[in-house]
Structure formats: C-alpha cells, structure tokens
Amino acid sequence: MRRVLLLPGDGIGPEVVGAAREVLEAASSAFDLELAFEEGEIGAAAIRSSGEPLPEETARLARESDAVLLGAVGHPDFDGAEVRPEAGLLALRRELGVFANLRPVLALPSLLSSSPLKPELVEGVDLLIVRELTGGIYFGEKEEGTERASDLCLYSREEVERVARVAFEAARLRKGRVTSVDKANVLATSRMWRRVVAEVAKEYPDVELDNLLVDAAAMFLVREPSRFDVILTENMFGDILSDEAAVLPGSMGMLPSASLGEEGSPGLFEPVHGSAPDIAGIGRANPYATILSAAMMLRYSLGSPEAAGAIEGAVRSAMEEGVLTADLGGQATTQEAKEAVIRHLKQAVAR
Incomplete structure (x- = not known):
C-alpha cells in the first residue's frame, strides 16, 4: 500500500x-x-x-x-x-x-491556437525546466525595514552539483541537451554555478551543455522555444522562466x-x-x-x-x-x- x-x-x-x-x-x-x-x-x-x-x-x-x-x-x-x-x-x-x-x-497540437505565440513558433515544443528549489535568494538571510532591506543569495557547491546531476540524467532520457541559465556577467553565485555545472558536465560526455544568461533565455523562450531540451537554473530564475514558459x-x-x-x-x-x-x-x-x-x-x-x-x-x-x-x-x-x-x-x- x-x-x-x-x-x-x-x-x-x-x-x-x-x-x-x-x-x-x-x-x-x-x-x-x-x-x-x-x-x-x-x-x-x-x-x-x-x-x-x-x-x-x-x-x-x-x-x-x-x-x-x-x-x-x-x-x-x-x-x-x-x-x-x-x-x-x-x-x-x-x-x-x-x-x-x-x-x-x-505544446500539444490541440492547443496551438490557444498560445499567444504564432503556431509555427510553438509547434513541436517539448522542454523540461529543472529548477533548484531550496537555495538562493528565496531562502537566504533577510533584512527588512522601512529605509533598507536585503535578501542574501547563497549557493554551495553541493547544492549546484546535485541539481545539475538531475538535469543531466533527465537529458539522457530526452534529446541529450542541457542549457544552464545564469547571470554570470553580474552575480558571483552565477559564476560559481557555471563553473560547477561545467565540472558535472564532464561526467556526461553524451550530453551537450551550453550556457545562456537569463535575459537571453527569457527572449529565446518566446522567440525560439524549440531550441531548448532541458533548462537548468537556480531558484528565482527558474520560478520566473517557468511562468513565462506557461504561455507556450x-x-x-x-x-x-x-x-x-x-x-x-x-x-x-x-x-x-x-x-x-x-x-x-x-x-x-x-x-x-x-x-x-x-x-x-x-x-x-x-x-x-x-x-x-x-x-x-x-x-x-x-x-x-x-x-x-x-x-x-x-x-x-x-x-x-x-x-x-x-x-x-x-x-x-x-x-
């Protein structure tokens, strides 16, 4: 039972x-x-x-x-x-x-007309978003006041490694592609994220890895969504991107x-x-x-x-x-x- x-x-x-x-x-x-x-x-x-x-x-x-x-x-x-x-x-x-x-x-054929995007953009879309769920800015130390507030974004190597492996294992059962999404041009946590994901990728030579900044990923989700197979990203970016992907x-x-x-x-x-x-x-x-x-x-x-x-x-x-x-x-x-x-x-x- x-x-x-x-x-x-x-x-x-x-x-x-x-x-x-x-x-x-x-x-x-x-x-x-x-x-x-x-x-x-x-x-x-x-x-x-x-x-x-x-x-x-x-x-x-x-x-x-x-x-x-x-x-x-x-x-x-x-x-x-x-x-x-x-x-x-x-x-x-x-x-x-x-x-x-x-x-x-x-994107099911029966729903192509329901999407706000053109049917030819949505047709064939089949992607999986793997979002890290228990770290990052949502769970970091917080300070809240009337004149000043802060939210700490914190990730450890272990947290990135374990969610990356989930994404690579999933990709092995799909089309064999992982797109890691971060903001490495600005955030220290993203730069570590990118390095650790690249290290994990070496364990999966049969899976192709590419990296995208989150703003570019948001654009491609509505401009060329069929380019994605597995999207791997951190907590807040995953929350936002998956809601955006809901329009597909x-x-x-x-x-x-x-x-x-x-x-x-x-x-x-x-x-x-x-x-x-x-x-x-x-x-x-x-x-x-x-x-x-x-x-x-x-x-x-x-x-x-x-x-x-x-x-x-x-x-x-x-x-x-x-x-x-x-x-x-x-x-x-x-x-x-x-x-x-x-x-x-x-x-x-x-x-």
Whole structure:
C-alpha cells in the first residue's frame, strides 16, 4: 500500500485536487496500484484553523507519506500579513528536502491556437525546466525595514552539483541537451554555478551543455522555444522562466511539476498555477495540470510509469476531443474535464 498525502490548500486547490484524486482512484483500480489517501491542511486554510501555514500535523503526515499532491496556496485576505500562506509551501519544501523542481512544457497540437505565440513558433515544443528549489535568494538571510532591506543569495557547491546531476540524467532520457541559465556577467553565485555545472558536465560526455544568461533565455523562450531540451537554473530564475514558459502551451493551467529530493524521500507534486480565488467554487478551474502532476507522482515516486503514461494519454485524448476549460478557450467545467480523462483512461486500459 502506497500512502499519498493530499493537500488541497486554497482557492481552486480543493477542486483540482479532488478531480486528480478521482483520476488516481480510476488508475489505481485499472492498474492494481493500492493507493491510500490522507488529507492535510496548508496555506490560508491552515492559518485560519491553526494559525500556522504548515501545521506540525501536516508536516508529520508529509514525512510519513510516499508522495504529496498539493493544489495551491495563497489568498488575498493575507496579502501583506505577517503570516502568509506561501510560507507553508516553502516550509514544506524544506521539510521534505526536495531540491529539484521538474516542470515539463509540452505544446500539444490541440492547443496551438490557444498560445499567444504564432503556431509555427510553438509547434513541436517539448522542454523540461529543472529548477533548484531550496537555495538562493528565496531562502537566504533577510533584512527588512522601512529605509533598507536585503535578501542574501547563497549557493554551495553541493547544492549546484546535485541539481545539475538531475538535469543531466533527465537529458539522457530526452534529446541529450542541457542549457544552464545564469547571470554570470553580474552575480558571483552565477559564476560559481557555471563553473560547477561545467565540472558535472564532464561526467556526461553524451550530453551537450551550453550556457545562456537569463535575459537571453527569457527572449529565446518566446522567440525560439524549440531550441531548448532541458533548462537548468537556480531558484528565482527558474520560478520566473517557468511562468513565462506557461504561455507556450496556452495556459498555466496545463503545467504540472514534480519536486524531488534524495532517493527514497517523499516527492512533492503540484500544478504550477496559483490558487485563483476569483474562480474558486464555480466549477471553472482547469484540472489538467493537477491531473498531470498526479501522473508525474506515479512515475517518479510511486513506481508506476505505465499508469502515469495512461493518464497523460487520457489528458491528450480529452483535449483532442475538444474538452477545453475557459482558460483554453473552451467551455468545459472542471467536472467535465475530469470525467473525460477518466473515460479515456478506462477506454485505453480496456483495449
């Protein structure tokens, strides 16, 4: 029995996690996976009930699980508050020791018209962003005041080496190319990053390495996105670039992610999108990114690549059928999208 902790979180989180759970239950039945689900609180929901964005009980459940599926955190009620919902997500990443965030970006033929870029630019895009997740400016020492503020950006050799290896290993299973993104012309941390990545690259003679400054990478993502295979970068740059890359498939509602730590530790899986409180509770949320995150969970943490592939195929089939939510230019509800995925999943397994 594999234990999965569900953290619905805030806004549309409960809706999309609920949809993903039903898809996982269908996959569990079809592939005899024996999944056991538990739920916990995080973010604004947790602050309201316990005063903490990551209660100790949630942290304990996460540590004891085989994988964690999260919806979204954040609510405007806490904008500017001393205790913020997003602190729960950062604390959870630290708690689980997940240091490598994998964000695949795939432009499906059925969505080419949804992208703001020309179809000929987006067609064939299939890239993976590997973002370092537990170091850098987000976790550095902070000083905050009315006249002066600072955020320390700090990286160690070990932190760069371990996330670089994740990127090179991933590239071996793809097209064999890694683009390391930094700001080495300005930042000392980036210059060390570039040196260490070059050293790791020597262990992977079958993988091609090139380096780009982050501003150039941002330009090429919208001007020539098909040039990329695996993008390796630090925490803040990865956060920004992956959100920019969300326009390629037409909506942030299509981007899943996996956050991985050392082998054997629970992985954290979540859609890239936010909590979207403006559409919460009305059935308009796009569940595809969360469902695809659940598929990544099956592949990376639960040892079920066949079930993962079946879910990914079912999502593609649902979209090719025209089951598109409002963010993709369609009118499908959250429930209709979920039901279409389950239907196509069952049909694929029955063949």
